[in-house]
Amino acid sequence: MTAAAPRILAVAYGGGHIAMVLPVLRALRARLPDAPIDLMALTTARRAAVQAGERPLGYADFLPLVDAEAALAHGRRLAAGNTHPDVPEAETLAYLGINWLDWEARHGATQADRLWAESGRRAFYPLDFFRRVVAQLRPALVLATNAPRSEQAAVDAAAEQGIPTLAILDLFGLPGDAFAARTRHPDRVCVLAEAVRDNLVRAGWPADRIAITGNPAFDALHDPAVREQAAAFRARLGWQDKKVVLLAAHPEPRSHPATSWPPGNALPEAMERTLRDWVRTRSDAALVVRHHPNHWHLFPRLPDTPQVHFSEPGVEAIDPLILAADCVVVQTTTVGLQAATVGIPVLALQSSPGALSAFSFADLGVAQGVRDVPDLPAAVNAALDHPPPPTPWARHARAADAVADEAVALLQRRHGALAAPPINRADEPRCDTTCRP
Numbered sequence: 001m002t003a004a005a006p007r008i009l010a011v012a013y014g015g016g017h018i019a020m021v022l023p024v025l026r027a028l029r030a031r032l033p034d035a036p037i038d039l040m041a042l043t044t045a046r047r048a049a050v051q052a053g054e055r056p057l058g059y060a061d062f063l064p065l066v067d068a069e070a071a072l073a074h075g076r077r078l079a080a081g082n083t084h085p086d087v088p089e090a091e092t093l094a095y096l097g098i099n100w101l102d103w104e105a106r107h108g109a110t111q112a113d114r115l116w117a118e119s120g121r122r123a124f125y126p127l128d129f130f131r132r133v134v135a136q137l138r139p140a141l142v143l144a145t146n147a148p149r150s151e152q153a154a155v156d157a158a159a160e161q162g163i164p165t166l167a168i169l170d171l172f173g174l175p176g177d178a179f180a181a182r183t184r185h186p187d188r189v190c191v192l193a194e195a196v197r198d199n200l201v202r203a204g205w206p207a208d209r210i211a212i213t214g215n216p217a218f219d220a221l222h223d224p225a226v227r228e229q230a231a232a233f234r235a236r237l238g239w240q241d242k243k244v245v246l247l248a249a250h251p252e253p254r255s256h257p258a259t260s261w262p263p264g265n266a267l268p269e270a271m272e273r274t275l276r277d278w279v280r281t282r283s284d285a286a287l288v289v290r291h292h293p294n295h296w297h298l299f300p301r302l303p304d305t306p307q308v309h310f311s312e313p314g315v316e317a318i319d320p321l322i323l324a325a326d327c328v329v330v331q332t333t334t335v336g337l338q339a340a341t342v343g344i345p346v347l348a349l350q351s352s353p354g355a356l357s358a359f360s361f362a363d364l365g366v367a368q369g370v371r372d373v374p375d376l377p378a379a380v381n382a383a384l385d386h387p388p389p390p391t392p393w394a395r396h397a398r399a400a401d402a403v404a405d406e407a408v409a410l411l412q413r414r415h416g417a418l419a420a421p422p423i424n425r426a427d428e429p430r431c432d433t434t435c436r437p
Contacts (some may be wrong), residue, residue, distance in 0.1 A: 009137055011142070022052045025037055029038065039056045043087050062136070075414060079092055127153045142166070143166050148179075166407050189209060190403045219400050221319055243326045246284070246324070247287065249329075253353075270373045288308075289309070290321060296312065327346075334346060340367065347369075
């Protein structure tokens with residue numbers, strides 16, 4: 001009799017978390033086509049999962065595991081101010097109510113009231129609920145990301161039951177990071193680069209649990225179709241022979257005593273003005289101005305010129321713009337990290353309040369630091385005329401494949417050899433220097 005294929009449970013919130021998980025699920029299905037995969041796509045992740053062709057589960061699907069009437073009653077009580085247009089009402093009520101019941105069971109009603117008043121959803125950690133989910137589904141592997149709350153509870157509940165676990169860390173694991181500070185570790189954590197591994201080891205993580213894979217959310221940069229879109233973008237603007245600079249800017253959320261730049265739009269507007277002036281001095285150069293998707297409409301829309309293109313986030317995807325660039329200028333947006341992963345030179349403003357208060361791409365080795373806005377023209381000229389080599393953050397293949405291989409290795413360690421078709425890597429795109437067209 002043939003053994004049943006191992007079941008996999010994936011749990012992910014929205015935004016960058018579901019963006020990391022979806023490519024890994026595709027890679028796992030290529031390796032284990034008979035393995036059933038359950039995806040719990042939480043809150044806003046549901047829409048992205050459905051658009052990707054998944055049939056996701058949610059909290060509402062597991063109401064029979066709890067007192068459904070009580071959960072929905074609590075959900076209705078807590079829903080005001082906690083809804084989202086991308087999340088069905090039934091899922092909102094189940095999510096809030098089940099988490100509340102989990103609090104109440106562990107801490108009592110009075111403490112649950114206090115937690116809600118002090119922290120709201122941020123304090124959710126539905127461990128008992130996920131113990132029931134894991135017992136119900138009986139997965140052979142639980143896959144999640146570094147997100148807290150439900151994802152952390154799913155990993156911890158699986159570990160309690162002796163089920164292998166894998167988490168994907170999206171960024172750096174710097175000191176003070178809540179994920180790095182965890183003392184209950186998944187069996188495998190997949191990270192961006194060696195520097196992230198070193199950060200986790202310094203935080204007390206066992207080195208043998210850490211795999212350097214890259215971030216699957218960035219895998220579109222290795223897609224030949226996206227490289228073709230980048231080439232088409234340059235051709236449409238007549239920039240085939242230009243040296244293209246991408247400015248990816250955003251408002252500063254706060255001030256910092258070490259810089260004179262205030263919160264708000266002053267710094268990104270100054271960066272844009274400076275680069276627009278600079279590009280007029282070089283007939284062989286061109287500039288793409290790209291402000292943050294949530295804020296671009298707040299910036300002055302100056303007219304395009306033969307050398308300057310203003311990119312609207314709702315019209316143009318970011319990945320082709322990154323691959324169309326010869327240099328990327330940022331403050332702290334992850335666009336800089338994405339560019340570095342495919343070997344494109346990145347310049348980062350050291351005078352950014354965000355860089356001073358949170359993290360600096362230059363200090364992390366992701367980018368070359370630029371002291372302040374007046375120093376931008378010279379730094380851009382140097383990066384275009386004498387491109388630096390790729391940084392250690394550059395990856396040369398899809399991260400999703402590497403993460404899927406780690407997942408299969410965990411399954412094999414637990415269940416022995418698995419029947420999986422060979423993966424033909426001959427046609428996979430690689431970038432020994434950059435992945436630009």
